[in-house]
Amino acid sequence: MKNMQLTAENTNEGKKVPPAYSRMNPFQAKVLKNINLNGAGSSKETRHIELSLEGSGLSYNPGDALGVLPQNDPELVASLLEEMHWDGETVVTVGKQGENLPLKEALTNHLEITLLSKKILQGAAAYTENEELQRLVQVENAAELKEYTNGRDLLDMFRDFGPWKATAQEFVSLLRKMTARLYSIASSVAAHPGEVHLTIGAVRYTAHGRVRKGVCSVQVAERTNEGDTLPVFVQPNKHFHLPESSEKDIIMVGPGTGIAPFRSFIEERAVTKAAGRTWLFFGDQHAATDFLYQDELEKYQKDGVLTRLETAFSRDTDQKVYVQHKMLENSKELFEWLENGAYFFVCGDKQYMAKDVHSALLTVIEKEGSMSPEEAEAYLNSMKEQGRYQRDVY
Structure with missing residues (x-):
């Protein structure tokens, strides 16, 4: 990022250089698009937001986050x-x-x-x-x-x-300062120059007799229109990124809004024509209303950018099926990919999903590698040390 800003400054000699935008000095990004990704009848509302970074000098890598400074209701x-x-x-x-x-x-x-x-x-x-x-x-x-x-x-x-x-x-004087909300970036700058995209699930629930609303997610869902601006900054994420070699295989597990960084990974690999294979596990409630980015993903699969796409729609079957169940169903191939040096990524809910996926991954390694629980744990730790097991959980 620094290099990119230097280049921008060098080419701006004699012109007014835009200030370096940051958490303390956010950029007012214009909203280009704000659409609901869920179909009619869904119990969820997931917004796809496209923002312009034109004139900001800001750039980002797949895996980075965008900070948004919200307003209260x-x-x-x-x-x-x-x-x-x-x-x-x-x-x-x-x-x-x-x-x-x-x-x-x-x-x-x-x-x-x-x-x-x-x-x-x-x-x-x-x-x-x-x-x-x-x-x-x-x-x-x-x-x-x-x-x-x-x-x-x-x-x-x-x-x-x-x-x-x-x-x-x-x-x-008793209150804390409003904090920025960080969202995994859902686009590749190579695929969308001058833009940044987000995938935000609107948080609404009832507690203690009142309806509660997520500060930023509901601002975006209910009070942000195309043409408005949002104060933003880029938050690099050094612990969640594509492998340096585009020949490496990647396995991505991202149910719900956890799909966001993987959309950026897939877009980046499409633009750079990466040789490595790409496998996505995506899950949500109903295929008919909650299959986020379905058309894009199916096109990437058809074009061969996405080698495999496994979906789990938990409310479409009598027995709830989640992404971790799909991993276990495909354990043989999954372990073959890992043995071949694949990178494994997880994004989404820390409390339940990430734990279940971690446990399923250990089961796959144990079963397919004929290992003891301790050996499977050591195998996974070795993947972590090599940067081949990365998590972006919240």
């Missing part, structure tokens, strides 16, 4: 102001630099209001005589306090533990 901000009888125009000081901003702007663009922490509740306890909160913040109730923070936000705290005797500034 205006309805949630309005509810906070109403609950506390605050004037949105009241000026408050935010952050270490001490920036002075209207309260509404601070709550919308600068502060984390959808997450609660032990620290926030302990700090807030000084501004209320509410006995329940005083009890919760006692050392011996740490587990109960943690349980309270789970799935609740600032509005819940305000409603549950008032009346409050604090200024807006005192509460603002």
Whole structure:
């Protein structure tokens, strides 16, 4: 990336060089496309976003992430102001630099209001005589306090533990700065010069009697239109990338939005006409509505860019079938690919899927390699050391 920026600067002699965009100085990327990849009747909403990087000097490699600085839901901000009888125009000081901003702007663009922490509740306890909160913040109730923070936000705290005797500034001082959301890049810059694509699943769920929304994912799904801009920066990922040699085989396991970096891998291999074989395991709920990028993937398979495509649609069968089951079904070929030096990549849910895939991989190695559990573990560790087992899990 540095080399590319230097080149851009050298060719810009005498012209105004664009600033180096970063987390602290994000680039306002124009939204070129924002479409729902799921079909009618799906229980999911997965957005495919195409952004312009024109004039930014930004570049990226397959496997890198894009940081997006989101905005909080205006309805949630309005509810906070109403609950506390605050004037949105009241000026408050935010952050270490001490920036002075209207309260509404601070709550919308600068502060984390959808997450609660032990620290926030302990700090807030000084501004209320509410006995329940005083009890919760006692050392011996740490587990109960943690349980309270789970799935609740600032509005819940305000409603549950008032009346409050604090200024807006005192509460603002308790809150954390809004953090960027990182998404695996779903495009290859070689295939889409001057653009970057993302695959974002909208997060919505009900907890404690209220509908909760993912800050960035729902902003993109509900409030971001083509022509709008999003503040972005590139976050390199040195631990998740294609093998240096394009002759190496790759095996990719990416259910749901975990498909994102593998779309970039496949696009890159299509452009560079890589000699290595490519195998993708993709899973979701229903083939009819949730087969993300189906047309593209089937075309890549037809063109020979994608050597093999295994799909698992868990809700289409009586017995739920997931990607790890497809791995076990193809264990013989899978192990042959590994023995041939294939790289194995996993992207997606850390809590369940990545563990199940790891366990299935060990089973494949154990069974097909006639190894003991310890030997299979050593085989996998050796793959890790060689950079042949890479995970991008969240």
